[in-house]
Amino acid sequence: xxxxxxxxxxxxxxxxxxxxxxxxxxxxxxxxxxxxxxxxxxxxxxxxxxxxxxxxxxxxxxxxxxxxxxxxxxxxxxxxxxxx
Numbered sequence: 117x118x119x120x121x122x123x124x125x126x127x128x129x130x131x132x133x134x135x136x137x138x139x140x141x142x143x144x145x146x147x148x149x150x151x152x153x154x155x156x157x158x159x160x161x162x163x164x165x166x167x168x169x170x171x172x173x174x175x176x177x178x179x180x181x182x183x184x185x186x187x188x189x190x191x192x193x194x195x196x197x198x199x200x
Contacts, residue, residue, distance in 0.1 A: 130142040130143075130144055130147070131176050137180065137184075139176040142172045143160065143161065143163055144163070145161050145163040146160045146161040148160035167172060
């Protein structure tokens with residue numbers, strides 16, 4: 117599946133969906149999907165990933181989780197605490 121830009125504007129990371137429907141982040145400069153989380157930059161070309169793009173990607177992950185009924189571990193623990 118080819119990456120599809122989820123928004124307009126230069127310098128933005130691309131968000132595309134893998135064959136199972138999960139969002140993935142790709143570098144806008146070179147298309148690489150590997151990022152150094154310590155420096156928030158692309159491993160391949162070194163292009164930085166702006167904080168707003170990380171937020172946009174996290175929002176897309178949260179939307180995917182809601183649509184699929186996926187409960188993240190932290191959310192599970194919160195629910196269990198409230199039930200006690």
